[in-house]
Amino acid sequence: MRLRLAALLAAVLGIFILLPSASASAETTPTPSPSAGGAAPQQNPIVEGANITVTLKDLNEGKGEPKPIPGVTLTVLKDSKTGEELGSQVTDQSGRVSIGIPGNGTYVVELDPKTLPSGVKLSGAGATTKTVQVKLASSNFVTFPVGARVIEKASKASEIVDGTRDGLKTGLLIALAALGLSLIFGTTGLTNFAHGELITLGAILTYIFNRGVGLPVIFAGVLAVLASALFGYLQDRGLWRPLRRRGTGLIAMMIVSIGLALLMRSIFQYGFGGSTRTLSEYVTQPRNSYGPIDLSNKEIAIFAVSIIAITVTCVALMRTRLGKAMRAVSDNPALSASSGMRVDGVISSVWILGTALTGLAGVLLAVQQQVNFNMGFNLLLLVFAGVTLGGLGTIWGALVGSLIIGLMVELGPVFGVPASIKEVGALVVLILILLVRPQGILGKAQRIG
Amino acid sequence: MAAEISEARAALAGVSSEPGASKPDPIVTGSNITRTFGGLKAVDVDKIEIQRGVITALIGPNGAGKTTLFNLLTGFDEPDAGDWSFNGKALAKVPAYKVARLGMVRTFQLTKVLSKLTVIENMRLGATGQRGEKFFSAAFKSLWRSQEDANTARADDLLQRFKLDEKREDFAGSLSGGQRKLLEMARALMVDPELIMLDEPMAGVNPALKQSLLGHVKSLRDEGRTVLFVEHDMDMVRDISDWVIVMAQGQIVAEGTPQSVMADQRVIDAYLGAHHDTDITNIDLAELEQEAEAELAAESNEETPS
Amino acid sequence: MDFGTIIDAAFSAAFGPQAIVFALAAIGLNVHFGYTGLLNFGQAGFMSVAAFGLAVTVVTWDLPFWLGLIVGMFAAIVLALVLGVPTLRLRADYLAIVTIASAEILRLCFGAVEFKDTFGGSNGLTGFVRPYQKLNPYNDGLTLGVVSFSRSDLWSITVGWTLVAICCLIVWALMRSPWGRVLKSIREDEDAVRSLGKNVFAYKMQALVLGGVFGGIAGIFHILKQGSSVPTDFNTTFTFYAYAALLIGGAARVLGPVVGSMIFWFLIAGIGSFFSEATKGADPVIPNWIMQPDQASLIRLILLGLGLMLLMIFRPQGIFGDRREIAIDGR
Structure with missing residues (x-):
């Protein structure tokens, strides 16, 4: 039996790193003295210079306005839980602590669960600690729920249930992008290293339509998918089709895609900045429980949207004329052309479909997490891993491979993979499976000669 | 030399025309070799023997499994089952480069010169x-x-x-297509092989070069090498081969001297079809070439990795 | 706008230690990709195992420096063998995926909090560099006009360019030999090479190890010149940049990667410095509403991406390459 949560809690963790100006650098950063906990101070000012600021608010299961939680002790440590203690503070009346840090690096924020008020318990699958990478010298504000463990240690079974849920969710997001990659690879042979940027594009477009234009997230997401599809079409027409006409080799095209990835990523960073930002809605949501599984509404939506998108795509590929044409082109472009198929048209459609799916992955990722200029690049390797694991160029393979990769990433920590490097487990599995089955799980062995 | 060749040819005179017939002095022997692609049995050879010191032609319609058999014999592909040996040495699971070092060197249908x-x-x-x-x-x-x-x-x-x-x-x-074929053959000779296996040496070669290519293939035998070749060009088969093996649907359906094979009803059924009673030289050459080219194009596409 | 600063930045980068690291890594990639056609996207992995091999031996295990060098190079060789055995029999794309994944695995593990005691966490390891610095024979830095190098940079430049010269000599001697001929043939068509009795797998493995060793040298030199071994230095982007440097100079040319790295850093540092100068001060040349100072450093990356695309499209053989004999238009 899983212990039910009395309350859900989110912490808003903001990191401000301000480059100290000449005058400010003369002042010493006031490091608050460690407090024994209990009495909450009236107000903790935000520390000048680099600092970690945490605001604890009780979401109260999503009912009413979140209430700040005063009187909770938080400690910031350097590098790891056993690292040097940099400061400890008790949340003030607005639920805030602000602790100075020396500069860039890895920090661990630890919450003392004993100081939580009675009736308030931490939610989610995380721990009472949160590792923070401080990298950027510009002022940024990061919001994410501190997943904090239920005080009574969650059972292995519930950890597996949670890990499976997260794994399937990650796997489906990867699968959307992998399906796009696999389609494009299958029909054109292009190993597209700029695919990660197509994910980012979907996310950033959602952000622009949402925060910039002011549309609700759902409309913004739909528009972002459409815009992604358009971008895919234009990309093929403007870049890849001329290259195919020139007879550019596949390896050359792959390197072109590396250049394109770098170009797009830098442009994103130029326009969007290095910070991580959130959409206007659905940022933090409480999870409701459905039997043994806890799901938030947005997670249900993500599951539903991605499963529908994948199913529709797969059925369409199997049933429709265009789908058959795509598979024919991927099988043998020259023969398809000589049997009267418009290969260029089919490839255009593949690009449109592929980038739309990938853009959708970006949209859902933006809703799930936040928006960042290199979120797609960070996911790219897992997408590649999913496609390769399933078998290069096979549609079902991409799907199966991605789900396995997603599960490996999220379930790894349950079985002892260090949580900070949970991707490693998935990548190791990828290499091991290729050892045994080089053509991937669903790939066909190649005919030689 | 010449005496040996005629001896080898003479020895074939007594060999029966049954598929898989035993030869007096085989350089390659194989039995029960099978290879399937998906549900298709590409090669299903009960028994095959190649006589030493002569030119053997391997003919058959497209998809008969000739090239696949080549790949299997030379270690470029692995069969599902089967045993075969070269000069008495078993070759199952022997990698392609070792097969070549043993003296069994092949060329490719689509020439693989290093351009x-x-x-x-x-x-x-x-x-x-x-x-x-x-x-x-x-x-x-x-x-x-x-x-x-x-x-x-x-x-x-x-x-x-x-x-x-x-x-x-x-x-x-x-180089031109024909010159590439020549270069590939010459390069194979650098290995100094006992058995040289030519996969469609005439495909894509212009008629002017064909005669000299024929001469080169004969000269290989005349210097004591064994030649096995796959070919669609019936002129060439009739002209230079000492023995013909016919494959259809993965199996060997007939064997014999060129004359006897071309008269064999099973072969006519399997392969020669409508053309069998016309003198092959009278068939519209352009038409034949067109067919060959179409086949080649289709096969080359098969090889592009998808 | 101070053009002196820009010229100094461009030239000292082109001849400085960072260009040497790229040159060494790109020489390795040249053996892999340029000559043999192996798609190694994990050169950063070869660098990181060698670098951490040295750093861990000296710092964590407290063993002598020379032993660290041996451990580092040995680690690079072992990595090549481990990666090669499963992938060299497969299609080229698989090696690409496996190498890129391995490099990331290594980087993540070296930076993991859980292995902090061994690898030093995200800050990496320091304190192994003294024996190297003690050998520094220079008393002073060097200034040539507007270009200047510090004392330790001067030492690194001496060591580094010597290493580059040795590596180039090795590549030159090997690639004119029949061994090099086999590699170039494998790059084009491995089945043809196999049909002539060559053990293609063994040659690919030798090439993978050789290029990996050059990568290892690059990694060790990198941590020696900067005095610390930091995991994030060995990311995938590094490998991509090294490819860019190789392709600028021209693949399958002995000096291609060296010249390519110098040009790469000349441009990167020059452009970076130009835009940083152009956005600096109260009244910058480029107004703030177009470009903030923190955006200035991105322009060079945008141009690099664009440049790489154009290079591949219009001059895939790079500056020195011969279009007739490069691997670019291969599968």
């Missing part, structure tokens, strides 16, 4: 046992210079024989 190397470099690559190809001696030219010179001299002789000496310093990519 970004010069003709002479292509030839030098063929030489075996090169000291300069070993990592630790490669960096010191004095260790391999003399051997390289000897190989180059041998390569130049072969280039002259195949009339490629003019092209010595050209990139192989600049």
Whole structure:
């Protein structure tokens, strides 16, 4: 039996790193003295210079306005839980602590669960600690729920249930992008290293339509998918089709895609900045429980949207004329052309479909997490891993491979993979499976000669 | 030499025309070789023997499994089951490069000349046992210079024989289709093989070059090598082969001397179809070539990785 | 706008230690990709195992420096063998995926909090560099006109360019030999090479190890010149940049990667410095509403991406390459 949560809690963790100006650098950063906990101070000012600021608010299961939680002790440590203690503070009346840090690096924020008020318990699958990478010298504000463990240690079974849920969710997001990659690879042979940027594009477009234009997230997401599809079409027409006409080799095209990835990523960073930002809605949501599984509404939506998108795509590929044409082109472009198929048209459609799916992955990722200029690049390797694991160029393979990769990433920590490097487990599995089955799980062995 | 050849040919006179017939002096023997692609049995050979010192032609309609059998025999593909041996040495699971070193060298249907190397470099690559190809001696030219010179001299002789000496310093990519076939054959000879296996040596070769190519294939036998070749060009088969093996749907359906095979009803059914009673030289050549080219195009597409 | 600063930045980068690291790594990639056609996207992995091999031996295990060098190079060789055995029999794309994944695995593990005691966490390891610095024979830095190098940079430049010269000599000697001929043939068509009795797998493995060793040298030199071994230095982007440097100079040319790295850093540092100068101060040349100072450093990356695309499209052989004999238009 899983212990039910009395309350859900989110912490808003903001990191401000301000480059100290000449005058400010003369002042010493006031490091608050460690407090024994209990009495909450009236107000903790935000520390000048680099600092970690945490605001604890009780979401109260999503009912009413979140209430700040005063009187909770938080400690910031350097590098790891056993690292040097940099400061400890008790949340003030607005639920805030602000602790100075020396500069860039890895920090661990630890919450003392004993100081939580009675009736308030931490939610989610995380721990009472949160590792923070401080990298950027510009002022940024990061919001994410501190997943904090239920005080009574969650059972292995519930950890597996949670890990499976997260794994399937990650796997489906990867699968959307992998399906796009696999389609494009299958029909054109292009190993597209700029695919990660197509994910980012979907996310950033959602952000622009949402925060910039002011549309609700759902409309913004739909528009972002459409815009992604358009971008895919234009990309093929403007870049890849001329290259195919020139007879550019596949390896050359792959390197072109590396250049394109770098170009797009830098442009994103130029326009969007290095910070991580959130959409206007659905940022933090409480999870409701459905039997043994806890799901938030947005997670249900993500599951539903991605499963529908994948199913529709797969059925369409199997049933429709265009789908058959795509598979024919991927099988043998020259023969398809000589049997009267418009290969260029089919490839255009593949690009449109592929980038739309990938853009959708970006949209859902933006809703799930936040928006960042290199979120797609960070996911790219897992997408590649999913496609390769399933078998290069096979549609079902991409799907199966991605789900396995997603599960490996999220379930790894349950079985002892260090949580900070949970991707490693998935990548190791990828290499091991290729050892045994080089053509991937669903790939066909190649005919030689 | 000539006496040996006629001896080898004479020995074939007593061999029955049944599929898989035993030969008096086989260089290659194989039994129960099967290879499936998906549900399709591409090769299903109960028994095959290749006589030493003669030219054997392997013919059959498209998809009969000729090239696949080539791949299996030379270690480029692995069969589902089967045993075969070369000079009495079992070759199952022996990798392709070792098969070549044993003296069983093949060429490819779509010529694999290394187009970004010069003709002479292509030839030098063929030489075996090169000291300069070993990592630790490669960096010191004095260790391999003399051997390289000897190989180059041998390569130049072969280039002259195949009339490629003019092209010595050209990139192989600049050669015509027929010249590539010649270069590939000459390069295979650098390995000094006992058995040379030619996969469609006439495909894509212009008629002017065909005669000289025929002469080269015969000269291979005349210097004591065994030749096995896959071919669609019936003129060539009739002209130069001493023995013909016919494949259809993965199986050997008939064997025999060229004359007897071309009269065999099973062969006519399986392969020759409507053309069998016309003299093959009277068939519209352009039409045949067109067919061959279409086949070649289809097969080349098959090979592009999807 | 101070053009002196820009010229100094461009030239000292082109001849400085960072260009040497790229040159060494790109020489390795040249053996892999340029000559043999192996798609190694994990050169950063070879660098990181060698670098951490040295750093861990000296710092964590407290063993002598020379032993660290041996451990580092040995680690690079072992990595090549481990990666090669499963992938070299497969299609080229698989090696690409496996190498890129391995490099990331290594980087993540070296930076993991859980292995902090061994690898030093995200800050990496320091304190192994003294024996190297003690050998520094220079008393002073060097200034040539507007270009200047510090004392330790001067030492690194001496060591580094010597290493580059040795590596180039090795590549030159090997690639003119029959061994090099086999590699170039494999790059074009491995089945043809196999049909001539060559053990293609063994040659690919030798090439993978050789290029990996050059990568290892690059990694060790990198941590020696900067005095610390930091995991994030060895990311995938590094490998991509090294490819860019190789392709600028021209693949399958002995000096291609060296010249390519110098040009790469000349441009990167020059452009970076130009835009940083152009956005600096109260009244910058480029107004703030177009470009903030923190955006200035991105322009060079945008141009690099664009440049790489154009290079591949219009001059895939790079500056020195011969279009007729490069691997670019291969599968």
